[in-house]
Amino acid sequence: MPYPLTYRRPAYVDSDNGSRDSLSGDEKQKSIDESISSGSSCMSAGIPEALSFDRIISGGVCPPCTVRDFMNYLKYIEHSAENLQFFLWYRAYCAKWDALPQSERALAPIWTAEQAEAELAGNTAHSQPKQVNAHVAAALKDTDFADGAPKVTNDRADPFDTPEHSSVDEKRGPMSDYGSSYADEKTLASSYVAQSVASQAFDEAGMKWKPFTMQPYRDEMSRVISVYIAEGSSRELNLSARERRALLHALQNTTHPTAFRFIMTSVEYTLRKQSHPNFIRWTICNGNRPRVFFARGLGIFGIITGLLVDLLLTLSHASRPWRLIAFPAWFIGIATLIAAWKGMCVVLHGLHHRHLRPWELFADEPEDAINEKLVSQESLTSGSSNSFEDEPWVPRYKKRNILRKILDRQIWIEEPALRQIQDTIFLQALLASFVLSCVFVGIFCAVPRGKFY
Incomplete structure (x- = not known):
């Protein structure tokens, strides 16, 4: 079931707005705690509880909203994958630390x-x-470091x-x-x-x-x-x-994990308040950039067609009811343009499909292997860079012509919450298009016949 028609998709959060440095650590932590405890705060920002940050990190969502998709977005779009990588490493490190015997934890x-x-x-x-920690002192008793050690x-x-x-x-x-x-x-x-x-x-x-x-x-x-x-x-x-x-x-x-106390607050705040909303906003788009621009062009073409038809009928000897013929062109054009302006192609939405991302088109490894590699402890602490300019898919995608990009391969959207958001946006586009089409056609119907031909 779609969300209320008053729904608004997440607003884009600029990384250069200075909010990260303007808030103190306590203010950031308070904001993080509020976002964890209150599901309504997410919905007020355009993010349903089903797509909350914690649900994504815990693996409770389906493609294209998984941790893997979030990581790919941060790497290829926002260019800040290190924040999520460090966050995942820290979570795993805390779990390992809690599993240590008390005698080992006492050393740090x-x-x-x-x-x-x-x-x-x-x-x-x-x-x-x-x-010196008491447990350490006991462990070093009767050694060269026991008496008089600094x-x-x-x-x-x-x-x-x-x-x-x-x-x-x-x-x-x-x-x-x-x-x-x-x-x-x-x-x-x-x-x-x-x-x-x-x-x-x-x-x-x-x-x-x-x-x-x-x-x-x-x-x-x-x-x-x-x-x-x-x-x-x-x-x-x-x-x-x-x-x-x-x-x-x-x-x-x-x-001890508490050594990262203030760093983790900043990293988590950036992920929750900036990267996560931007990721959801980006994921709502079901088409690639060429497809979205093509959809916008079709919408403008439909609007121009309706305008010309109404204009010609108004200047002719035809009676006013004939001017209603342009209503479908107005309606389809405006609806397509509104949906495309929010990154959606109505044709793909009718199938509940989305385009494969460029890095998904040429993936050679199985999806399970990629998912495991993204969150594995070895990959999170490896020295590999997040740079992707040398990845094989980059030159291969650039060689694709514009028509092939518009008709790229599609895949089913598995996440129900994302489909509901897209349904809501589509209904909003239809409703706005119906009202505006009625207004424009009504204006032309109110104008007397020109009788020029």
Whole structure:
């Protein structure tokens, strides 16, 4: 059943409107909490609850509104796929962290909100020193580090320092000097590169990268820094210099998920309040750009046809009822133009079809394999770039002529909520077209006959 005729599709949210930086972290978090707890707020923005951000992330929707489609939109249209990739990695990381034994989680202290705010405010010199965790002290009892070991303070003195890249060396067994499998060598090389990039990022921030190898997932932190945090990284997040420095200082001390506290608030706010509405607005369009422009041309042609027919009949000796002949041309032209103005082709909508996207037309891998790769933990922390200019489909799609693009392959729209939105827009176009057609035809009927021929 369509939504109310007063429905309005989501408004486009400009990424350059400055709203991301104008709000504080608490205001962003409050807005996120409100969007999670209130389904009506989504509908008021033109997004039904069935297509909410949480439903999409949890996999509760059908194509073309899945996480894979959302990722493709961010990569190929909005060019900000790193936000969703980092968000998915963080969710998976929190789940892994919660599954750890308490003894391992205790090795990495929580990074409190007060510490994060102090870092962002630049007041680290006045913050109180952090003492060695009690569980860590118990684990190091009767060792060289037990008595008189320096405290872990904000001047970055660390009693548990290990030589640079020692976390890589620990993975090498006694036979590593004589050879290892290709997969192991590739893993070690990747880890070495990640730690090198992470070390460089800390050097640029005026800090020393001293990995605390007893803390869980320290190697993964190196990869995350090299992929998302370091300047010039392959999937660099949009962070200010102050935010980057505060995050690096947090990761220097702990691998607890709370180290990403303020970064995740900004990333999630951008996804929920900007990328998600724009994605739903873009998904409502069932045709590609050439098809939509072609539909607009047909709508204008229908309107011009109705105008000429009414104009000729008015200037002739024909009686006024003959002027109603132009009503179908007015009606079809206006309805087609209104629907096309909102990105919809009425012919495709009649079949509840949509055009395949350019990157879908030439996909060589099975859909299940692509879905698994998009959200796999390895792909989210790999160093691959989000750039797509070198992908094979780009030159192949450019070579297609305009007629072939207009008649591109179609596919059934599986998501019921999206079909309901399109039905509503189509009904709105029909209703507006009927009213306007009656007005225009009525104006011509009110004009006396010209009797010119």
